[in-house]
Amino acid sequence: MSGPVLMLFAYMALFMLFITLPIAAVVVISFSDSSFIAFPITGLSLKWYRHIVEYQPFVTSLATSIELALASTVLGAVLGVPAALALARSRRALAGVVANLLLAPLSVPAIVLGFALLYFLSALSFGLSFGALLIAHTVAGIPYIVRTVLATYRALPRDLEECASILGATRGQVLWHLTLPMVRPGIFAGGMFAVLTSLDNLPLSFFFGTATTNTLPVVMLSYMENQFDPSIAAISTVQMLIAVSCLFVLDRIYGVERLTAV
Amino acid sequence: MSAQPAYRLAAPNWCLPVLLFMAFFFVIPLAANLLRTQSPGTGPFFYYIKLLTDPYYAGVLWETLKVGLITTFATLLVGYPVAFFMVRFAGRWNALIVFFVIAPLLTSIIMRTFGWRVLLARRGLLNTWLLDWGLISRPQNIADDPIAVYIGLVHVLVPFMVLSIAAVLQGVDVSLEESARMLGAGRLRTFLHVTLPLSMDGIATGCILVFVVTNGSFLTMLLLGGGKIKTLALLIYQQFNTTQDVAFAAAMGNILMLVAAICFALQFHLLRHRGVKT
Numbered sequence: 001m002s003g004p005v006l007m008l009f010a011y012m013a014l015f016m017l018f019i020t021l022p023i024a025a026v027v028v029i030s031f032s033d034s035s036f037i038a039f040p041i042t043g044l045s046l047k048w049y050r051h052i053v054e055y056q057p058f059v060t061s062l063a064t065s066i067e068l069a070l071a072s073t074v075l076g077a078v079l080g081v082p083a084a085l086a087l088a089r090s091r092r093a094l095a096g097v098v099a100n101l102l103l104a105p106l107s108v109p110a111i112v113l114g115f116a117l118l119y120f121l122s123a124l125s126f127g128l129s130f131g132a133l134l135i136a137h138t139v140a141g142i143p144y145i146v147r148t149v150l151a152t153y154r155a156l157p158r159d160l161e162e163c164a165s166i167l168g169a170t171r172g173q174v175l176w177h178l179t180l181p182m183v184r185p186g187i188f189a190g191g192m193f194a195v196l197t198s199l200d201n202l203p204l205s206f207f208f209g210t211a212t213t214n215t216l217p218v219v220m221l222s223y224m225e226n227q228f229d230p231s232i233a234a235i236s237t238v239q240m241l242i243a244v245s246c247l248f249v250l251d252r253i254y255g256v257e258r259l260t261a262v
Numbered sequence: 263m264s265a266q267p268a269y270r271l272a273a274p275n276w277c278l279p280v281l282l283f284m285a286f287f288f289v290i291p292l293a294a295n296l297l298r299t300q301s302p303g304t305g306p307f308f309y310y311i312k313l314l315t316d317p318y319y320a321g322v323l324w325e326t327l328k329v330g331l332i333t334t335f336a337t338l339l340v341g342y343p344v345a346f347f348m349v350r351f352a353g354r355w356n357a358l359i360v361f362f363v364i365a366p367l368l369t370s371i372i373m374r375t376f377g378w379r380v381l382l383a384r385r386g387l388l389n390t391w392l393l394d395w396g397l398i399s400r401p402q403n404i405a406d407d408p409i410a411v412y413i414g415l416v417h418v419l420v421p422f423m424v425l426s427i428a429a430v431l432q433g434v435d436v437s438l439e440e441s442a443r444m445l446g447a448g449r450l451r452t453f454l455h456v457t458l459p460l461s462m463d464g465i466a467t468g469c470i471l472v473f474v475v476t477n478g479s480f481l482t483m484l485l486l487g488g489g490k491i492k493t494l495a496l497l498i499y500q501q502f503n504t505t506q507d508v509a510f511a512a513a514m515g516n517i518l519m520l521v522a523a524i525c526f527a528l529q530f531h532l533l534r535h536r537g538v539k540t
Contacts (some may be wrong), residue, residue, distance in 0.1 A: 005351075008351070008487050009351075011347075012347050015344055018417065019365055019366060023369055024377075024380045026369075036522065038385075082277070082280075085276060086273065089270050089274075102291075108522065109515075109522065111498055114293070118299065119294070120287075120291035136286055138287075139287050162268070171271065179271055187396070200370045203481065207502075218368070221481075224372065224376075226412075233373075234375065236372060239369075239373070240370070247361070
């Protein structure tokens with residue numbers, strides 16, 4: 001290997017260190033046996049994991065977060081997938097406008113969307129509730145689902161559906177037995193992005209939280225403002241493990257490498 | 263007989279439910295935000311004028327743009343070599359590198375800032391290393407410093423930059439670089455005159471994305487900045503939490519939206535101009 005190439009490999013090693021070090025530090029601290037934050041740690045223990053299981057707000061808010069992520073993604077898919085199927089094969093100019101509208105929430109800062117939705121929903125006396133959270137997270141999740149389903153469906157040959165209909169399949173049968181199974185990887189991939197974004201969407205969630213409907217990141221933020229102990233590290237590690245397992249499922253269904261070819 | 267129109271499974275009205283949903287919960291709330299910028303006794307442009315002319319708020323606006331530009335440039339510098347490596351050298355290790363690159367996106371914002379606070383603290387790992395190598399003589403608390411904000415932002419935004427550039431670099435024919443080398447151009451010259459210009463679309467997409475996301479971020483500034491970096495998004499958060507000045511917060515939100523809209527119009531224009539598929 002020549003000099004510049006060797007330098008590039010060395011740079012990659014440094015880059016990997018930069019990416020992983022802060023994450024690894026938190027994972028290590030979560031196994032600490034001391035009651036204050038120190039790195040490197042002095043001894044190993046699982047007591048902070050026991051602490052987060054016993055600390056009720058963490059458990060309930062994690063349940064709320066997962067429920068919210070799944071519910072908003074399912075709602076987003078029910079609304080978004082039919083629209084994506086219609087838009088993918090349309091050549092009208094209006095279809096382009098509609099597609100852009102459905103992708104637009106990606107470009108709106110979450111804090112602005114959350115703020116605007118809070119005052120709008122409050123005017124409908126609907127402001128602080130699980131329903132408001134669900135609406136906000138669904139708006140934020142729809143673009144991910146629409147984007148991947150559009151791309152997946154456009155890449156499929158169009159004559160298969162035509163063959164099925166010529167052979168006597170009804171619209172419902174074509175949709176259920178042919179189209180949906182074919183675009184399923186796209187639905188899963190987009191849905192997975194929507195779930196992952198929803199799980200950590202603090203800027204959107206903190207507007208709508210009440211004592212009973214707080215999501216995990218909101219609870220973590222307020223915990224951190226009062227206490228600074230390794231239990232934050234433990235719950236962070238749990239949350240990361242959930243996200244990593246989602247990614248492995250996604251990789252099996254869709255292929256992580258295809259992320260570079262968006 | 264005229265040609266049959268191609269079979270279409272989905273009818274246009276399959277878009278109606280999502281359109282109603284988005285009209286009601288996305289378009290109308292944001293439009294209402296445009297009208298919310300007036301409090302009793304002030305003109306419609308009172309808060310916009312205040313934002314642009316009051317030295318404090320004009321400073322915040324300027325700082326927002328400054329943080330956005332510095333972060334974008336730093337992310338480009340850090341990310342470009344990674345994208346280049348992935349496309350030209352990674353080969354079958356590509357999936358593993360993609361996993362590393364997007365790792366920050368799998369962690370919560372709390373986890374990342376927590377990690378950086380630990381590493382950058384006065385008695386943290388970075389200070390220990392710098393002391394050992396003799397680069398500094400006494401430990402510094404970097405955790406509550408603008409530099410920590412930039413480190414935290416680059417860490418989480420570099421995946422967007424790397425993926426945007428890698429997507430475009432993948433389409434650049436290696437033989438163009440090889441031809442330049444064979445015709446006598448050095449590595450640096452080949453890079454500056456062949457590779458870099460051909461990857462401009464990826465750079466533009468990545469930079470605009472990173473800039474817009476930075477403008478909307480406030481948690482990194484809140485948790486790592488120690489109050490030393492004040493941006494528009496952070497101010498919205500503080501207005502909401504403390505003073506509850508709705509009209510003022512709405513006006514600031516509208517300015518953020520305007521900046522985002524300008525950026526995406528720019529991107530649309532650039533991509534169309536170059537005739538690149540989006």
